[in-house]
Amino acid sequence: xxxxxxxxxxxxxxxxxxxxxxxxxxxxxxxxxxxxxxxxxxxxxxxxxxxxxxxxxxxxxxxxxxxxxxxxxxxxxxxxxxxxxxxxxxxxxxxxxxxxxxxxxxxxxxxxxxxxxxxxxxxxxxxxxxxxxxxxxxxxxxxxxxxxxxxxxxxxxxxxxxxxxxxxxxxxxxxxxxxxxxxxxxxxxxxxxxxxxxxxxxxxxxxxxxxxxxxxxxxxxxxxxxxxxxxxxxxxxxxxxxx
Numbered sequence: 001x002x003x004x005x006x007x008x009x010x011x012x013x014x015x016x017x018x019x020x021x022x023x024x025x026x027x028x029x030x031x032x033x034x035x036x037x038x039x040x041x042x043x044x045x046x047x048x049x050x051x052x053x054x055x056x057x058x059x060x061x062x063x064x065x066x067x068x069x070x071x072x073x074x075x076x077x078x079x080x081x082x083x084x085x086x087x088x089x090x091x092x093x094x095x096x097x098x099x100x101x102x103x104x105x106x107x108x109x110x111x112x113x114x115x116x117x118x119x120x121x122x123x124x125x126x127x128x129x130x131x132x133x134x135x136x137x138x139x140x141x142x143x144x145x146x147x148x149x150x151x152x153x154x155x156x157x158x159x160x161x162x163x164x165x166x167x168x169x170x171x172x173x174x175x176x177x178x179x180x181x182x183x184x185x186x187x188x189x190x191x192x193x194x195x196x197x198x199x200x201x202x203x204x205x206x207x208x209x210x211x212x213x214x215x216x217x218x219x220x221x222x223x224x225x226x227x228x229x230x231x232x233x234x235x236x237x238x239x240x241x242x243x
Contacts, residue, residue: 003049013052013061016068020049023074035078044081051084060190083111087182091163094222114185119177122184123201125167157218159211160204162187167204 008014024045026032032041055061071077170177184196220226
């Protein structure tokens with residue numbers, strides 16, 4: 001989705017968002033060369049722009065702003081985008097391929113420190129998806145979150161919000177653990193440090209991290225085509241945008 005006009009008043013955020021708009025405009029005009037190992041320039045511009053404008057106020061939005069501001073040229077800006085795509089966005093999209101190549105940002109010593117901290121906290125999950133699904137059924141038999149219809153003939157599946165694979169086969173070292181450390185470090189930035197403790201090991205299967213969805217909704221959810229969005233902080237109601 002194309003970036004909207006700059007939503008920020010004159011400030012460091014306004015200047016930073018302008019860098020994303022410039023990259024987007026030049027990418028659309030095909031004036032930017034793609035960087036190996038990074039998403040296409042247009043994707044990079046839009047990922048960073050939307051992250052900046054939609055991130056929770058405070059540390060999450062401030063950290064994204066600093067990352068973009070510290071990028072001294074457009075190539076570095078695309079490397080920043082690659083870090084967020086690899087360690088954050090791609091985590092939530094269904095994939096049957098290998099673990100993404102580790103993405104590092106040379107100007108982010110603090111990120112690598114956070115990754116090392118996350119790696120020291122992580123634990124392997126030993127519970128399989130079938131067991132997690134049984135837990136959901138015990139809690140909420142045949143109800144799907146996306147429909148109010150009770151129908152035991154419609155299979156209901158356990159859909160993890162933070163995917164179970166983040167804690168699977170991570171070992172004591174190696175690329176899978178390194179990548180998972182990056183994922184948890186960014187999730188902690190958007191949430192809180194304790195999220196690693198809350199969901200480490202088999203706790204990734206706790207009911208707070210699982211949605212009961214029918215097969216169709218689960219597929220859309222895993223493909224990032226359907227998501228939950230709060231409509232009012234005073235109400236438990238949710239809207240269900242669908243791409």
